[in-house]
Amino acid sequence: MALTALSAISPIDGRYRSKVEALGNYFSEEALIKYRVLVEIEYFIALCELPLPQLESVSDGVFEDLRAIYKNFTPVDAAAIKEIEKVTNHDVKAVEYFIKEKFDALGLSDHKEFIHFGLTSQDINNTAIPLSIKEAMNDVYVPEYLTLLKKIEELAEEWKDVPMLARTHGQPASPTRLGKEIDVFVVRLKEQFNLLNDVPSAAKFGGATGNFNAHKVAYPNIDWKAFGTSFVQEKLGLQHSFPTTQIEHYDHMAALFDALKRINTIIIDLDRDIWTYVSMDYFKQKIKKGEVGSSAMPHKVNPIDFENSEGNLGIANAIFEHLAAKLPISRLQRDLTDSTVLRNAGVPFGHTIIGFKSTLKGLGKLLLNAAKFEQDLENNWAVVAEAIQTILRREGYPNPYEALKGLTRTNEAITKTSISEFIDTLEVSDTIKSELKAISPSNYTGI
Structure with a gap:
């Protein structure tokens, strides 16, 4: 069976492909191969620039041909x-x-024998994958996040003066x-995004067991640690x-994934709150001609975008x-479990982008039902x-709570x-009574 949007096993490569297509530039098999090629080429160029004695004859004029x-x-x-x-194999x-x-x-x-010189495959994988994740974050995730955040900020400003009955329990x-x-959601998202920005994109580069063994035995007078860091x-x-x-010990990558998870959790919380407000009739939803809310109940306009996002x-x-x-757990100097797991790194990014887009779409369909708020x-x-x-406590009135x-x-x-x-039954001054009577559910909203 040929792979198409209809035959794909994963919905992010099938039903939702159009929403996450940009991620293919960072997380597909082709993308992984390209990032590996990038690292190998840049490594060879760096050896030439060091220079290794055998590479002194390589002109820097060929570097752009290599990068091509x-x-x-x-x-x-x-x-x-x-x-x-x-x-x-x-x-x-x-x-x-x-x-x-x-x-x-x-x-x-x-x-050409200086291609991959002294390296293990993980020097390539553990630089290529963090680089692909970093660029996917900058090029795809952050723009989608900022678009959603901006919409939430706009709604917070638009509705800042709308009094609402709160519900606890x-x-x-x-x-x-x-x-x-x-x-509240705007502030929560911004705070977690700041923490996300503090997580470094870390990479391992040091040979078969991380000690530059092969590099040092071939060229013992070169500071290979300094070279690797540079x-x-x-x-x-x-x-x-x-x-x-x-x-790579993956601790920073784990921190990144935990930070992304917390941001997603905040959006899930928003999704559920908006879903509940829709169920309370606080919001109507814009109707798109031709859409069907239920196969059996013609009247229904469901909050499906928030459900899809959640x-x-x-x-x-x-x-x-x-x-x-x-990822941070590996037996002794390494086992292979990280390799197969990392091949799925793009999957949660795909579902995250779908979720962001769905929440954004849902927020764009909301119509404030002011009468219900007032009621x-x-x-x-x-x-x-x-x-x-x-106020009675302020005035020293006996047992006001009771x-x-x-x-x-x-x-x-x-x-x-x-x-x-x-x-009127309270034994307080008329001034205090007037103050108390001026309070209503719609103006008792704090700061």
Whole structure:
């Protein structure tokens, strides 16, 4: 069966492909191969610039020709490397042989044994993958996140003066403002994004067991640790992890995935709150001609965007959690479990982007039902009891909490009239009574 959007097993490569297509440039098999080629080429150039004695004759004029190998990388090149892999049964070695063929074409045959010189495959994987994740974050994730954050900020500002009955434990509570409740999510997201920005993109680079053994035995007078740090940090823009075993210890990558998970959790919390407000009729939803909300009930307009987001972000978090828990653990100097797990690094990013887009779409369809907000406030005059008893405490009135408790904890409806009548019974000045009567559910919203 040919792979198409209809035959793909994963929905991010099938049903949702159009939403996450940009991630293919960073997390596909072809992308991984391209990033490996990039690291191998830049490493060879760095050896020339050191220079190693055997590479002093390599002119820097050929460097751009070398960089063109990865800059102009095509699906045909990727397919060629996969063909080589069928023989080598080793993906990184296949990349090395591919580049050697390119060296022959560039007249660099005498120098091709310095491709992958002294390295293990993990020096390539543990730089290529962090680099791909870093660039995916900058090019895809951050723009999507900022677009969603901007929309949430706009709604917080638009609704900042809309009084709303709050609910704690599902019960009516001290009134708030809709914009403030949305702004809670804005602040939470910004704080977690700041923490996310503090996580370095770390990479391992140090030979078979992390000690530059092969490098040092061949060229004992070169400071290979300094070279490795310079290469990783100045050439690739990553943080050099040292010392390591054969593989990156992945602690920083785990921190990144945990941070992404927390941001997703905040969006899930927003999704559920908005879903609930829709169910309470606080929001209507814009209707798109031709859309169907239910196969059986013609009247339904479901909050499906928030449900879709919640589901996708939940899947993303489950995978992020596994990656964060599994990757930092490796037997002795290495086992291979990180390799197969890392091939799934793009999957939670895919579900995250789908979730972000769904939440954004859902927020764009909301129509404020002002009448319902006003109705709920008017039907819950009991919530001003807190305000009344607090002012009475200020005035030294005896047992104010108990007095209000007796008024409000009955089965009779508390209304503006009953509150006013209660205030009239209080032994306080007319000035205080006027102050108390000025309080209503719609203006008792704090700061």
